[in-house]
Amino acid sequence: MAPTELASEEWWNEYRDVVNADPEMTQHGRDAFDENFVVGIGDDHFLLEMQDGEVRDVRPPGLDDAWSFGVVGPREAWDEFVSEVPAAHHNEVFASFYRTAVKGEEGYFDLVGNHKTIFQNFRSVQRALELMRTTHNGGEPRTEGSHRPQEPTDEPITGQYVTVDLDGVDHRIYYEAAGPEDGIPLLCQHTAGCNNQQWRHVLTDSEITDHFRVIAYDLPRHGKSVPPSSESWWADQYDLTAERFTDTIVTIADALELEEPVFIGSSMGGTVTLELADWYPERFRALIGLEVGLITPGFYIQWLDHPHVNANDVNSHATWGLMAPHGPEWARRETLYLYEQGANGVLKGDLHYYSMDHDYSESAAEIDATQVRLYLMNGEYDYLTNPADAREAADAIGEGATAHEMKATGHFPMSERPALFRAYLKPVLDDIRGVREEPVPEVFTPEDAGVDANR
Numbered sequence: 001m002a003p004t005e006l007a008s009e010e011w012w013n014e015y016r017d018v019v020n021a022d023p024e025m026t027q028h029g030r031d032a033f034d035e036n037f038v039v040g041i042g043d044d045h046f047l048l049e050m051q052d053g054e055v056r057d058v059r060p061p062g063l064d065d066a067w068s069f070g071v072v073g074p075r076e077a078w079d080e081f082v083s084e085v086p087a088a089h090h091n092e093v094f095a096s097f098y099r100t101a102v103k104g105e106e107g108y109f110d111l112v113g114n115h116k117t118i119f120q121n122f123r124s125v126q127r128a129l130e131l132m133r134t135t136h137n138g139g140e141p142r143t144e145g146s147h148r149p150q151e152p153t154d155e156p157i158t159g160q161y162v163t164v165d166l167d168g169v170d171h172r173i174y175y176e177a178a179g180p181e182d183g184i185p186l187l188c189q190h191t192a193g194c195n196n197q198q199w200r201h202v203l204t205d206s207e208i209t210d211h212f213r214v215i216a217y218d219l220p221r222h223g224k225s226v227p228p229s230s231e232s233w234w235a236d237q238y239d240l241t242a243e244r245f246t247d248t249i250v251t252i253a254d255a256l257e258l259e260e261p262v263f264i265g266s267s268m269g270g271t272v273t274l275e276l277a278d279w280y281p282e283r284f285r286a287l288i289g290l291e292v293g294l295i296t297p298g299f300y301i302q303w304l305d306h307p308h309v310n311a312n313d314v315n316s317h318a319t320w321g322l323m324a325p326h327g328p329e330w331a332r333r334e335t336l337y338l339y340e341q342g343a344n345g346v347l348k349g350d351l352h353y354y355s356m357d358h359d360y361s362e363s364a365a366e367i368d369a370t371q372v373r374l375y376l377m378n379g380e381y382d383y384l385t386n387p388a389d390a391r392e393a394a395d396a397i398g399e400g401a402t403a404h405e406m407k408a409t410g411h412f413p414m415s416e417r418p419a420l421f422r423a424y425l426k427p428v429l430d431d432i433r434g435v436r437e438e439p440v441p442e443v444f445t446p447e448d449a450g451v452d453a454n455r
Helices: 009-021 023-029 075-081 093-101 115-120 122-136 196-203 242-255 268-279 311-317 329-339 346-357 387-397 418-433
Strands: 037-041 044-051 054-059 069-073 110-113 158-166 169-178 184-189 212-217 262-266 286-290 373-379 401-406
Touching (some): 110 115, 169 196, 184 418, 196 329, 242 346, 268 373, 268 387, 401 418
16 A cells, blocks of 8 residues: 655654554653654644653644754655665664765755754654654564574684783773684774674674684773773773774784784774774785775764763664664664663764864875775765765775775674675675685675675
């Protein structure tokens, strides 16, 4: 049956029933989400009156109505947003807003009114808007990919600590490893504010660990790594810099006595491949940057660590729009869950490097990628660093750097789409090993990888 016309009276009635029956809205909006807000669909505006996470009424806003914020955009953007599988960057309100506010592009959403109120109700706002898609596509949430596949109970992973000296201060670094001791070291860097659990599917892939010694570590202050041994570290402002980031990576590689490791990282771990290629090209066999950009502005924002905002909810649910909407739900939920484990202030501190200190927009040509091979791999649904950003970086760097688009995935390919990512990664690893005769594809697709785009 064709969906009811978007934003008709019948449509809004169906939407109210979907929201009020949704267990996630009930759990997280109850006794909390009482903020009226406006949805602007082209020239038409609708006031959603909310109480305890339920929609009590939908009507055109009147002179006597009060509302806290609004989400506005052209009708074409809303039509794409509510489609069953929306196009990249139209899949979530903050993905769309970023393309408007930071990239200056047209055809996306804008957020008006009190931004603080939005972030105070971040999870409920995000869910309320996502249920517009559910309404438009029959009123039932997608269940495909909601169950985690069966996994072995005796995974061959070891966990250890190593002490490293950073500027005269000892740091206990936790890392997990799998694969032969004499395998090619594959050093895995997690994303901002997260930990090495993002790499667990690579650690357990026997086709990779047959040839590589996979090592996934937690940066200081992250995951199981211990805070620095300095006095009053808890009172220090944590703002990661490019220099500290690269020093930490190289120091860990040295402490583990890794010979010619391959480095792979995503998000801030992807962008740092540019600094590593620039400053430490002789230390690595190859660099694989996932979700790379020459410059990555706009994400060092106060709401990620603010006393009036639930940072746990904001930091974790900010990942939702960065992932492909048709990926397996269990993997996307697990990616979000990993972010719920971070310490306050750490994600924002990491993003100081990502959005304030990292900038090769004018100096990428100074990187000599003939000294160390650079593979730049960006996901289709990553609104921060999309495939065009990888191509721009590779073109600016020149010989030795190549760009590879990953279809049907987003900012966290190794955790949000583990089966698909492994299929994308293996040609690159084969190329590094020198056993691949054909060039690594410029565009990776689920069809070519033999993986269902919806799983």
